[in-house]
Amino acid sequence: MTAPGRIVVVGASAGGLSTAAALRSQGYEGELVLVGEEPHPPYDRPPLSKQFLDGRWESERLALRDDAGLDALGLDLRLGTAAVGLDLATRQVTLGDGTRLAYDAPVVATGVRPRRLAVPGVAPASGVHVLRTLEDAKALRARLLPGRRLVTVGGGFVGTEAAAVARGLGVEVTLVEPARVPLARALGEEVGRFLTQVQLEHGVDARSGVAAAEILRTRGDVSGVRLTDGSVVPADDVLAAVGSLPNTEWLTGSGLRTDDGLVCDRFCAAAPGVYGVGDVACWHNPLFDAPMHIEHRGNAAEQALTVAHNLLHPDAPRPYAPVPYFWTDQYDLKLQCYGNLHGHDTCSVVEGRLAQRRFVVAYRTADRLSAVLAVGMPPKTLRTWRAAVAARTPWTTAVAESAGAEQLTGPLRL
Amino acid sequence: MKITVDEAKCCGAGQCVLIAPEVFDQREDDGIVELLQPSPVPEFHDRAREAAAVCPAAAIEVVEA
Numbered sequence: 001m002t003a004p005g006r007i008v009v010v011g012a013s014a015g016g017l018s019t020a021a022a023l024r025s026q027g028y029e030g031e032l033v034l035v036g037e038e039p040h041p042p043y044d045r046p047p048l049s050k051q052f053l054d055g056r057w058e059s060e061r062l063a064l065r066d067d068a069g070l071d072a073l074g075l076d077l078r079l080g081t082a083a084v085g086l087d088l089a090t091r092q093v094t095l096g097d098g099t100r101l102a103y104d105a106p107v108v109a110t111g112v113r114p115r116r117l118a119v120p121g122v123a124p125a126s127g128v129h130v131l132r133t134l135e136d137a138k139a140l141r142a143r144l145l146p147g148r149r150l151v152t153v154g155g156g157f158v159g160t161e162a163a164a165v166a167r168g169l170g171v172e173v174t175l176v177e178p179a180r181v182p183l184a185r186a187l188g189e190e191v192g193r194f195l196t197q198v199q200l201e202h203g204v205d206a207r208s209g210v211a212a213a214e215i216l217r218t219r220g221d222v223s224g225v226r227l228t229d230g231s232v233v234p235a236d237d238v239l240a241a242v243g244s245l246p247n248t249e250w251l252t253g254s255g256l257r258t259d260d261g262l263v264c265d266r267f268c269a270a271a272p273g274v275y276g277v278g279d280v281a282c283w284h285n286p287l288f289d290a291p292m293h294i295e296h297r298g299n300a301a302e303q304a305l306t307v308a309h310n311l312l313h314p315d316a317p318r319p320y321a322p323v324p325y326f327w328t329d330q331y332d333l334k335l336q337c338y339g340n341l342h343g344h345d346t347c348s349v350v351e352g353r354l355a356q357r358r359f360v361v362a363y364r365t366a367d368r369l370s371a372v373l374a375v376g377m378p379p380k381t382l383r384t385w386r387a388a389v390a391a392r393t394p395w396t397t398a399v400a401e402s403a404g405a406e407q408l409t410g411p412l413r414l
Numbered sequence: 415m416k417i418t419v420d421e422a423k424c425c426g427a428g429q430c431v432l433i434a435p436e437v438f439d440q441r442e443d444d445g446i447v448e449l450l451q452p453s454p455v456p457e458f459h460d461r462a463r464e465a466a467a468v469c470p471a472a473a474i475e476v477v478e479a
Contacts, residue, residue, distance in 0.1 A: 014472075018467065021467065022467060025463060025467070044471075044472050046425075046470075046471065047423075051422070064472055296470070297470050297471075298427060298429065298468065298469075298470030301467060301468045301469070301470065301472075302429075302468045304467075305464070305467060305468065325427055325429070325470060326470075327425045327426070327427065327470070334425070334426065336425075336426065336427065336445075378442055378443075378445070379426065379428050379431070379440035379441075379442065379445040380442075382428060382445070383428055383431070383432070386428070386432075
């Protein structure tokens with residue numbers, strides 16, 4: 001097998017652009033088409049709920065490449081147009097405007113979109129926000145003025161980061177989370193409680209164990225949110241941060257399997273010569289011997305390197321076996337996580353103390369150390385723990401080697 | 415090759431130090447990137463490019479000479 005002559009990358013955010021850049025840096029000189037639904041040149045999303053939302057950065061700072069850097073890639077860049085179909089038999093991607101793009105190899109990098117709230121009063125869209133695109137962030141940012149009232153529905157990473165930013169801008173914030181403890185399912189109950197405490201200390205009204213039942217409006221404008229316990233929270237704006245859905249509808253009928261994303265093997269292939277990258281992909285991570293669907297920025301970039309290699313070296317593909325990483329900024333705290341938190345059994349504080357806001361929490365899945373989460377720890381400590389995750393260290397070894405490990409309970413069972 | 419880092423973008427993941435410890439380090443107090451070699455010798459070019467490519471915060475820029 002030889003390298004393809006025309007590669008069509010569908011999706012022009014971090015995963016798609018990184019794949020295109022990696023193909024060029026790995027020596028690919030063939031035709032390279034990059035298709036993006038949004039009209040903007042590729043930009044970075046993590047700052048949308050951080051430096052852009054709080055006004056420190058303007059949109060220019062989000063660009064993943066400047067014009068010269070994009071030109072240097074020699075792309076056939078098709079922005080502002082979504083792919084609507086993929087035909088593996090005729091090897092064509094169909095765009096929304098009817099254009100058919102022939103390919104030798106396609107890359108699926110269409111990402112995810114926010115799940116919408118499904119309660120009365122959501123429509124019309126005014127005053128009810130989501131946070132995924134630059135337009136979303138601009139619309140929300142324009143509303144985050146001192147004294148305004150924001151209800152954030154959903155206490156995950158997007159919701160809690162946005163709540164922190166809004167408080168910093170003087171907005172009154174209510175955080176509504178259906179689970180008993182926000183982030184408990186992802187990070188464990190104690191860490192979830194700790195982060196909720198941080199929100200409370202910053203003046204957020206955290207309502208747990210309730211969901212939004214209805215968006216209330218006065219003459220069309222949002223005036224509040226009625227919760228499932230019957231209480232009403234006055235509001236000027238609502239941020240719906242209730243998770244995401246993979247953008248795989250355009251693959252319907254293609255024969256590719258979708259289930260929590262585009263299902264890929266350990267080489268990130270969904271079918272021979274067809275690859276998935278970034279938030280949309282659900283691939284088998286051989287390091288943890290588990291299917292993974294990771295919506296974190298670092299994964300898109302790292303996965304792109306493997307996908308590019310495998311496109312160009314079909315006879316010598318490399319499995320993609322990363323230690324996943326993400327970070328989240330919550331007020332003055334930066335949380336960093338290495339490993340696979342999904343479905344963990346228990347966790348322990350293995351360094352520091354939660355109350356000191358300087359700690360490492362280790363997560364156990366079966367008999368292994370599967371992830372670590374750290375706040376305020378020196379980089380050498382983080383690298384040591386990351387290496388222990390990468391080595392699939394037995395739990396007993398990992399915990400025995402840390403002094404004063406304090407057993408926490410398991411994740412919250414819902 | 416000329417490398418620049420943007421400390422305001424850096425998230426302190428440390429991926430760059432894992433990949434190219436000759437070129438990058440992290441500040442001890444907050445984990446923010448420190449550039450050890452703004453113009454690394456050719457031996458380290460590939461690893462510097464990889465570090466820039468996988469940086470989760472897009473904080474490393476590599477300009478080829």
